[in-house]
Amino acid sequence: MTQETKKTLVVDATDQAAGNGLMSRRFFLNSALTAGATLATGNAAFAQEAIVGDGQEEWTLMPGDNPPEYGDISRYEQGRVKRFVAPPANEMTTSASGRTPLHLLHGTITPSGLHFEVTHHGIPEIDPDKHNVVIHGMVKQPLKWDVEALENYPTITRQYFIECSGNSRVCWAQPEPDQNFMYMTHGLVSGSEWTGVPLSTLLDEAGVSPDAKWIIAEGGDSGALSRSIPLDKAMDDTMVAIYQNGERLRPNQGYPMRILNPGFEGNTSVKWVRSLYVTDKPVMSRFETSKYTDKLHNGKSLQFSLEMDVKSVITRPSNAVSLEKKGLYEVTGLAWSGRGKIAKVEVSADGGKTWAEAAIEGPVQSKMLTRFRIPWMWEGRPAVLQSRATDEFGRIQPSRKALLAARGKQAYYHYHAIHSWSVNARGAIRHVYA
Numbered sequence: 001m002t003q004e005t006k007k008t009l010v011v012d013a014t015d016q017a018a019g020n021g022l023m024s025r026r027f028f029l030n031s032a033l034t035a036g037a038t039l040a041t042g043n044a045a046f047a048q049e050a051i052v053g054d055g056q057e058e059w060t061l062m063p064g065d066n067p068p069e070y071g072d073i074s075r076y077e078q079g080r081v082k083r084f085v086a087p088p089a090n091e092m093t094t095s096a097s098g099r100t101p102l103h104l105l106h107g108t109i110t111p112s113g114l115h116f117e118v119t120h121h122g123i124p125e126i127d128p129d130k131h132n133v134v135i136h137g138m139v140k141q142p143l144k145w146d147v148e149a150l151e152n153y154p155t156i157t158r159q160y161f162i163e164c165s166g167n168s169r170v171c172w173a174q175p176e177p178d179q180n181f182m183y184m185t186h187g188l189v190s191g192s193e194w195t196g197v198p199l200s201t202l203l204d205e206a207g208v209s210p211d212a213k214w215i216i217a218e219g220g221d222s223g224a225l226s227r228s229i230p231l232d233k234a235m236d237d238t239m240v241a242i243y244q245n246g247e248r249l250r251p252n253q254g255y256p257m258r259i260l261n262p263g264f265e266g267n268t269s270v271k272w273v274r275s276l277y278v279t280d281k282p283v284m285s286r287f288e289t290s291k292y293t294d295k296l297h298n299g300k301s302l303q304f305s306l307e308m309d310v311k312s313v314i315t316r317p318s319n320a321v322s323l324e325k326k327g328l329y330e331v332t333g334l335a336w337s338g339r340g341k342i343a344k345v346e347v348s349a350d351g352g353k354t355w356a357e358a359a360i361e362g363p364v365q366s367k368m369l370t371r372f373r374i375p376w377m378w379e380g381r382p383a384v385l386q387s388r389a390t391d392e393f394g395r396i397q398p399s400r401k402a403l404l405a406a407r408g409k410q411a412y413y414h415y416h417a418i419h420s421w422s423v424n425a426r427g428a429i430r431h432v433y434a
């Protein structure tokens with residue numbers, strides 16, 4: 001006997017928060033579930049007798065495998081992987097990236113195996129017994145540590161995002177909006193829990209000269225990637241990270257130790273760090289001159305635009321799915337700011353004409369991904385879904401038009417405009433410029 005328990009959902013005008021079906025962020029709590037509303041993507045109804053199927057699936061008949069020494073994901077989830085982007089064949093570079101599939105993930109912590117990576121000279125295989133980081137230059141006493149020595153210090157554990165400032169760069173000048181799901185537009189940002197020693201602790205021990213202003217961090221990879229970090233930052237929240245999500249760093253994330261500069265462009269978070277040279281001027285390395293500088297309209301370039309911007313993106317729904325039927329959906333995504341906490345995320349379903357405030361999952365953490373969500377009643381009409389983040393300093397994510405006007409199409413790094421997903425009457429979703 002099948003019981004018809006679904007009631008029709010009565011949508012009160014007061015539940016509507018903005019045009020084209022956006023509901024109050026409290027809608028799920030207040031009315032939807034008590035009114036018996038079902039999500040358009042929700043459960044299928046079932047007959048009482050069929051609750052547990054016929055009980056004959058093979059995994060119910062025999063004990064399963066013994067636990068492995070290191071757990072892996074289900075073999076049915078093996079498609080949830082990064083996208084590897086190799087250097088273009090015509091370019092004299094070894095830079096490559098692996099991009100996080102944000103559209104397949106939830107929460108705010110990126111699984112370590114899916115953290116994006118950018119490596120300009122490949123991934124060195126470092127023996128931790130033969131690797132040290134040294135602090136030298138304008139200090140009283142040069143010092144060095146291997147990873148075991150760092151373990152003896154009081155560590156701090158914090159959640160931070162890392163974003164490559166080249167993330168979303170296809171959105172600057174590419175005439176057609178990129179449709180590679182989210183890999184190419186947003187896959188160079190990830191969030192992790194990092195554990196390490198505050199750099200200030202190590203600098204204090206070495207005794208920094210009062211005239212010092214910069215720290216030159218150099219990696220132990222074959223290209224010795226180096227970046228200049230302002231001393232103020234180094235004394236504030238920079239850390240030498242040795243753990244990621246509770247385990248030692250992965251080789252691609254900088255094993256056995258890396259610099260982590262919270263909120264700064266990813267390139268400054270030097271992996272495999274081996275040298276921290278204290279000095280009074282920046283080093284002007286390749287990665288702060290020919291790369292990671294921002295070309296302006298007038299042909300000049302901005303250097304040391306280190307802090308990441310306020311940014312957000314809807315991860316679901318996205319162009320990786322299409323809406324099968326009309327009804328209630330949850331729109332969710334991520335927001336972040338390189339300066340501090342996210343204060344507010346607004347969502348629009350009508351291409352920015354009207355906005356509703358999304359619910360934010362707390363506690364919100366500074367310089368970390370923040371998840372937002374809002375209910376949306378899709379009536380089968382065309383829609384343009386957008387999210388717009390504001391940080392605690394009042395920085396608001398700009399429209400693409402405003403960002404292009406301010407920075408010009410020659411810009412390459414630090415793209416952070418509002419991202420738009422268009423939904424057509426059949427429920428197909430595409431990335432659009434709006």
Ligand SMILES: Nc1nc2c(c(=O)[nH]1)N[C@H]1C(S)=C(S)[C@@H](COP(=O)(O)O)O[C@H]1N2
Nearest residue numbers: 116117118119120164219225266267270271
């Ligand atoms: N030594 C070294 N550090 C490096 C890189 C590198 O190629 N070599 N890539 C940088 C770049 S461009 C970015 S965006 C971040 C990415 O950090 P992740 O690979 O852990 O995500 O690492 C930075 N640190």
Ligand SMILES: [Mo]
Nearest residue numbers: 118164266267
């Ligand atoms: Mo980067």
